[in-house]
Amino acid sequence: MPLAADDSGSEFHAPSLADFFPPAVLFEGTPFEINRVMIVRFIATAVLVTIIVIAAKRATLVPGRFQVMIEMVMDFAKKGIAYDVLGKKLGDKYAPVITTILFSVFFLNITGVVPFLNIAGTSVIGLPLIFALWVFALYLVDGVRALGVGGFLKGQLFPPGVPKPVYLVLTPVEFLQAFLLRPATLTIRLFANMMAGHLLLALCFSATSFLFFHAAATLKPLGAVTFVAGFAFYLLEVFVAALQAYVFAILTAVYLQMAVEPEH
Amino acid sequence: MIGAQVAGLLSAAEEAETPNPLLPETYDIVWSLVIVVILAFVFLKYALPKIQKVLDERTELVEGGLAKAETAQAEAAAALEEYQHQLQDSRTEAARIREEARAEGAAIVAESRTRAQAEAARIVENAQRQIEAERQQAEVQLRTEVGALATELASKIVGESLEDEARQSRVVERFLDDLEASTAADAGKGN
Numbered sequence: 019m020p021l022a023a024d025d026s027g028s029e030f031h032a033p034s035l036a037d038f039f040p041p042a043v044l045f046e047g048t049p050f051e052i053n054r055v056m057i058v059r060f061i062a063t064a065v066l067v068t069i070i071v072i073a074a075k076r077a078t079l080v081p082g083r084f085q086v087m088i089e090m091v092m093d094f095a096k097k098g099i100a101y102d103v104l105g106k107k108l109g110d111k112y113a114p115v116i117t118t119i120l121f122s123v124f125f126l127n128i129t130g131v132v133p134f135l136n137i138a139g140t141s142v143i144g145l146p147l148i149f150a151l152w153v154f155a156l157y158l159v160d161g162v163r164a165l166g167v168g169g170f171l172k173g174q175l176f177p178p179g180v181p182k183p184v185y186l187v188l189t190p191v192e193f194l195q196a197f198l199l200r201p202a203t204l205t206i207r208l209f210a211n212m213m214a215g216h217l218l219l220a221l222c223f224s225a226t227s228f229l230f231f232h233a234a235a236t237l238k239p240l241g242a243v244t245f246v247a248g249f250a251f252y253l254l255e256v257f258v259a260a261l262q263a264y265v266f267a268i269l270t271a272v273y274l275q276m277a278v279e280p281e282h
Numbered sequence: 283m284i285g286a287q288v289a290g291l292l293s294a295a296e297e298a299e300t301p302n303p304l305l306p307e308t309y310d311i312v313w314s315l316v317i318v319v320i321l322a323f324v325f326l327k328y329a330l331p332k333i334q335k336v337l338d339e340r341t342e343l344v345e346g347g348l349a350k351a352e353t354a355q356a357e358a359a360a361a362l363e364e365y366q367h368q369l370q371d372s373r374t375e376a377a378r379i380r381e382e383a384r385a386e387g388a389a390i391v392a393e394s395r396t397r398a399q400a401e402a403a404r405i406v407e408n409a410q411r412q413i414e415a416e417r418q419q420a421e422v423q424l425r426t427e428v429g430a431l432a433t434e435l436a437s438k439i440v441g442e443s444l445e446d447e448a449r450q451s452r453v454v455e456r457f458l459d460d461l462e463a464s465t466a467a468d469a470g471k472g473n
Binding site: 038 | 300301303304305306307308309310311312313314315317318320321322324325326328329330331332333334335336337339340343
């Protein structure tokens with residue numbers, strides 16, 4: 019960390035990629051190494067599991083305010099995403115997966131703006147990758163199950179309605195698209211957004227701190243500017259956390275739709 | 283802007299031997315997998331089916347309630363229809379009864395009038411008949427009395443030898459006095 023070499027605190031601490039690879043807390047060097055980001059993920063997971071288990075346990079015919087909130091999100095995942103993209107029948111089938119992804123990604127995103135956690139669980143690539151691979155596996159398996167290997171490959175690699183020679187170009191592109199780009203973009207979109215969000219926030223607030231406490235008197239007013247900017251980015255990040263969860267969920271629905279529905 | 287920043291940081295990371303953020307660490311994959319499996323299991327095997335069941339129950343209940351309300355409404359409408367029908371019937375019935383009563387009343391009045399007229403006629407007839415009878419009786423009585431009086435008068439006139447006028451008038455006056463006295467006696471007897 020070349021910009022933050024001094025421990026006295028009089029230097030400007032720029033956020034860096036090291037934030038995403040903090041020192042190990044437990045099991046250093048093993049495949050079960052636990053660091054700050056992992057702990058944040060565990061906390062988010064524990065909170066979400068607690069919330070959803072309580073919601074399920076206390077679910078009653080006449081819902082309370084808490085249950086209504088959970089049901090609203092479930093309803094949105096089902097009607098606003100699953101039914102919208104997949105139609106009623108397939109929508110019913112995939113609504114649980116889409117709901118799970120929406121809730122999970124949102125809770126693991128939102129830790130980026132939760133005080134003291136301050137980093138999104140999804141801002142390190144492993145978690146977005148696993149989510150994307152889950153979707154990928156689901157659409158491979160269910161696509162083959164719905165259309166057969168031949169039907170699935172034909173649907174993915176030979177989109178109808180183009181002259182035959184075009185397939186020479188189109189098929190490799192479609193292959194990349196279906197088997198590499200979809201899961202890769204799903205992963206990177208989420209992870210990069212959350213990572214960038216953290217860097218922005220950390221940059222604004224560490225700049226504020228530096229400008230207020232360590233900079234020359236003439237520069238101190240600038241701290242107000244960075245503070246306001248940090249606050250604005252904070253609100254933006256709350257929005258982005260929800261938006262990226264929504265995007266991930268809706269793309270899950272879209273990819274599943276492309277895999278299991280025969281092309282028209 | 284963000285891209286440039288990330289790129290800059292990437293180069294900075296390389297210098298400091300920070301891992302490439304695009305390449306996941308083993309522990310990252312392991313724990314991510316654990317987390318996703320836990321979340322998927324809790325959501326798909328436990329929470330979502332349970333909540334969905336409650337939602338379905340609620341839908342069923344609401345639909346049942348709506349159906350019940352609909353039935354109740356239909357029943358109420360039928361009852362109202364019947365009630366109105368009955369009301370209409372009773373109104374017709376009442377009108378009929380009133381009409382009958384009026385007709386009956388009119389008949390009764392007419393009958394009483396006829397009867398009264400007949401009675402009146404009968405009474406008048408009786409009175410006339412009685413008057414006639416009394417008149418006849420008086421006539422008969424008068425006739426016999428006039429005869430007797432005439433006879434008495436005649437005999438008196440004959441007995442008194444009707445020479446002078448003074449006697450004549452005396453006789454006549456006496457007769458008249460007698461007649462007056464007898465009439466008064468008769469009148470006293472008749473009362």
